[in-house]
Amino acid sequence: MSSTSFRSGYVALIGRPNAGKSTLLNRLVGEKIAAVSNKPQTTRHRIKGIVNREGGQIVFIDTPGVHKPGHLLNRRMMSAVHDAIMTVDLIVLMRDSSVSTGNGDRFVFDLVKQAEKPSMLVLNKIDKLHDKAALLPLIENYSTEFEFAEIVPISALKGDAIDNLLDQIVKHLPPGEPIFADDEMTDQSTRAIAAEMVREKILATTGEEIPYVTAVVTEVFDESEPGLTRIFCAIYVERSSQKKIIIGKQGSRIKDIGTKARVDIEKLLGKKVFLKLFVKVVEDWRNRERDLDDIGIHQ
Ligand SMILES: Nc1nc2c(ncn2[C@@H]2O[C@H](COP(=O)(O)OP(=O)(O)OP(=O)(O)O)[C@@H](O)[C@H]2O)c(=O)[nH]1
Ligand SMILES: [Mg+2]
DSSP, X not given: OOGGGOEEEEEEEEESTXXXXXXXXXXXXXXXXXXXXXXXXXXXXXXXXXXXXXXXXXXXXXXXXXXXXXXXXXXXXXXXXXXXXXXXXXXXXEEETTSOOOXXXXXXXXXXXXXXXXXXXXXEOGGGOSOGGGHHHHHHHHHXXXXXXXXXXXXXXXXXXXXXXXXXXXXXXXXXXXXXXXXXXBSOOHHHHHHHHHHHHHHHHOOTTHHHHOEEEEEEEEOOSTTEEXXXXXXXXXXXXXXXXXXXXXXXXXXXXXXXXXXXXXXXXXXXXXEEXXXXXXXXXXXXXXXXXXXXXXX
């Protein structure tokens, strides 16, 4: 492959919460680097994932799902979306094809339209459709309003049509050299991914308000002992009643969260992990600049 035909660039994954953006990112990168859950607003900051193909390098930017911001946390999440849209070469608008259109869709769509950049529409979760003909009205609806460079139906979960998606994306990137070395996978530190894995298990094992009032920070990441990484993570909640829920009866829930998160972190590091979790009550952290900075959700 001559260097002139090589293509490279940044691609933003944009969409409503739960569209499957982080599921796709993990699949493309081939490692679990982003938290995934069936609760909306799982992703809180931009996560880069680098994918190398024969003819190009794609730097994906996973973003928080587009929603109406309430707390300062949510405002920062939405500015992460705007910043991503501004800086990329190509926008991938991702939509859950198994749910019907709502007002939120309109809002995401307008964001993409206003960017005036090459954009692709990815219709995800086709594995949930009994009849693929259900895609047709969606395709028709979207394509009358905007000239998408491509419309690609996929299943991020099952891995259907992913190769084709990557081919289509590379085609729409500008010619250029690789941006990152070919052994680089993400911009996320292992300590940040460890915290996200813990948060993912909290999202999976709790309901109601807990997912939204919880943040996780890795406070100790000690690799001094060969073959064993010691990780201490602080779980932030806003009230002591929420702390009780996270801990569970005789510590059963926090133990379960720790065991499950440890499995994922060990897989990522390829090493044994000692994981210690503790819960901190930090009132109103979602509205405080300092706490958000500490948690790694930057402006
Ligand atoms: N059946 C099916 N489920 C999927 C597919 N892709 C993602 N999901 C599920 O959809 C839910 C949301 O997935 P995420 O990847 O966390 O969605 P997201 O768009 O990153 O969500 P936010 O971070 O909240 O914006 C999870 O339960 C996934 O397992 C798919 O192709 N098929
Ligand atoms: Mg996500």
